[in-house]
Amino acid sequence: MEGNAAARELVKRAFIIDCALHTISENGSFNVTMEDIAKSAGFSKGGLNHYFSSKDELFEAAFQEYFDRIFVRSQERINSFSDPMDKLLSFDWLFNWEDPDVNVGYPLLFDCHVLAVRHDTYRKIFHEWVERWVDMLRSAVIEGIEKGVFPKIDPDATARCISAIYHGFATRWYLDKEGHSTAWAIEYYRKAITGLIKGMGGDDII
Amino acid sequence: MEGNAAARELVKRAFIIDCALHTISENGSFNVTMEDIAKSAGFSKGGLNHYFSSKDELFEAAFQEYFDRIFVRSQERINSFSDPMDKLLSFDWLFNWEDPDVNVGYPLLFDCHVLAVRHDTYRKIFHEWVERWVDMLRSAVIEGIEKGVFPKIDPDATARCISAIYHGFATRWYLDKEGHSTAWAIEYYRKAITGLIKGMGGDDII
DNA sequence: CAAAAAACCGACCGGCCGGTTTTAAATAAT
DNA sequence: ATTATTTAAAACCGGCCGGTCGGTTTTTTG
Numbered sequence: 476m477e478g479n480a481a482a483r484e485l486v487k488r489a490f491i492i493d494c495a496l497h498t499i500s501e502n503g504s505f506n507v508t509m510e511d512i513a514k515s516a517g518f519s520k521g522g523l524n525h526y527f528s529s530k531d532e533l534f535e536a537a538f539q540e541y542f543d544r545i546f547v548r549s550q551e552r553i554n555s556f557s558d559p560m561d562k563l564l565s566f567d568w569l570f571n572w573e574d575p576d577v578n579v580g581y582p583l584l585f586d587c588h589v590l591a592v593r594h595d596t597y598r599k600i601f602h603e604w605v606e607r608w609v610d611m612l613r614s615a616v617i618e619g620i621e622k623g624v625f626p627k628i629d630p631d632a633t634a635r636c637i638s639a640i641y642h643g644f645a646t647r648w649y650l651d652k653e654g655h656s657t658a659w660a661i662e663y664y665r666k667a668i669t670g671l672i673k674g675m676g677g678d679d680i681i
Numbered sequence: 682m683e684g685n686a687a688a689r690e691l692v693k694r695a696f697i698i699d700c701a702l703h704t705i706s707e708n709g710s711f712n713v714t715m716e717d718i719a720k721s722a723g724f725s726k727g728g729l730n731h732y733f734s735s736k737d738e739l740f741e742a743a744f745q746e747y748f749d750r751i752f753v754r755s756q757e758r759i760n761s762f763s764d765p766m767d768k769l770l771s772f773d774w775l776f777n778w779e780d781p782d783v784n785v786g787y788p789l790l791f792d793c794h795v796l797a798v799r800h801d802t803y804r805k806i807f808h809e810w811v812e813r814w815v816d817m818l819r820s821a822v823i824e825g826i827e828k829g830v831f832p833k834i835d836p837d838a839t840a841r842c843i844s845a846i847y848h849g850f851a852t853r854w855y856l857d858k859e860g861h862s863t864a865w866a867i868e869y870y871r872k873a874i875t876g877l878i879k880g881m882g883g884d885d886i887i
Numbered sequence: 888c889a890a891a892a893a894a895c896c897g898a899c900c901g902g903c904c905g906g907t908t909t910t911a912a913a914t915a916a917t
Numbered sequence: 918a919t920t921a922t923t924t925a926a927a928a929c930c931g932g933c934c935g936g937t938c939g940g941t942t943t944t945t946t947g
Contacts, residue, residue, distance in 0.1 A: 480893085480944095480945085502799075503795060503798065503799060505711035505712075505795075506711075508933080508934060508935080509934080509935065509936085510934080510935090518895075518896090519895065519896045519897060520896085520897075520935085520936085521894095521895060521896050521897065521898095521937090521938085522894070522895045522896065522897095523895095524895095524935095524936075524937085525893085525894060525895065526894095528936090529935085529936080530934095530935065530936090581798070582795075582798045582799075585791070585794040585795045585798060586795055588791040588794065588795075588852065588856060589709060589711075589788075589791045589792055589794075589795050591856050592709065592787070592788045592791060592856070593708075593709060593788075598856065598857075601856055601857060602857050602859055602860065605853065605857050605860060606860060609860070632865060632868075632869055635853070635860065635861060635865065635869070636850075636869050636872070636873055638853070639846075639849040639850045639852070639853045639861075640845075640846050640849050640850075640873065641849065642848075642849040642852055642853065643845040643846050643847065643848040643849020643850065643852070644842075644845045644846075644849065646794065646845070646848055646849070646852070647811065647841070647844070647845045647848065650794060650797050650798070650804065650807055651804075651807060651808050651811050653808055654808065654811060654812060654815070654841065655841060655845075659838060659841065662838075663838055663841070663842050666842070666877070666880070666881050667842055667846065667873070667877050669880055670876045670877040670878075670879065670880025670881050671872070671873050671876040671877065671880070672876075673876065673879070673880045674872070674875055674876025674877070674879045674880045675872050675876050714903080714904060714905080715904080715905060715906085716904080716905090724925075724926090725925060725926045725927070726905085726906085726926085726927085727906095727907085727908090727909095727924095727925060727926060727927075727928095728924075728925045728926070729925095730905095730906075730907085730925095731923095731924070731925070734906090735905085735906080736904095736905065736906090
């Protein structure tokens, strides 16, 4: 029954990580104590310590899990479209307050930014997440160029632009609801991306 | 000499706030203690307490000061251009590693995001900063429309887009240098904005 | 069923932090 | 010169947190 025991351990670890994600999202990673997470998972501090021997270890695992989760959902969503432009615009689910991943996710993302400023581990987590996202977008851009619906643009740089633009819209949408409605976010994200693709072909500015 | 004393007090407060900004930027607002700031300003904890009776008070004053400072610089810069498109692109100084305000500023901005998630005060500070920025951009967009160099677009929504796009680019540029060079940021920020303005006129998509 | 191992608990320690109080030094007023 | 007042340093307090550790319960194994 060794395999079974190992599997159970993994299940419990996953459960604790999920509890940690919710607790961190609710209170902010800098205000969360090990006891908070232990309580939320139905453990004592000592019990939690059995699965994660340090706060750093648990937190890193939690953030990694979060980015993995968002990536998987993004990938499923983008793959559900066939038109390249639809693929580029497939991230509208991230502007939905009702979505639990959204509510939990944004505070985690902002925490990750702060952590990334000073910790290599989190910088790397962020970097790899961006890279995976850019990969998805780049494929869609290349597809659009090959199908002839997009002009001949630099796929990599364009993918990074789209990703960055979404990031900016999302930050405003989440942190300044007053000035940035969901309708604005969805409509103008679309316009920004279509404008970018169209306008970036020729460099006939001015 | 009462006025003089009051003036001296203000000078010292301003000096402490400046020290606080640097200390917070260096260590992150959640890791900074009152003693850290006191030391950096050449005070003891008690001395610092004479000027700011609580950590919250000092921190709020510091963040307010930082956003004011960035706003003033942005305003000076945008006003140095007369062409509307040049004005929209006048934020390139924020992609300059050599600039001290830039190095100190980004960590503060990310901290402010996290604080804004759970604190009304910081949400308000962020909101007002965004609003002032949008005001500047909106004026430039309106000017462009009136001069006939921009198509007839919604000035407010467009200004919010430009502001958000810059925010997204800046986040990537600062946190993921590896994948987002300064050259990329400047060149594609320009392309994104010009594409947005051109492409947003007619809604002739697909 | 008994022995061994794993899982878990909760008290505790060392250290840190924000804020207060006490003490001392510096400056101004008399 | 002496006293009063402002200013700052230092000591201190209460509270919190991460991690440790001895012990207890539960599960697995022989």
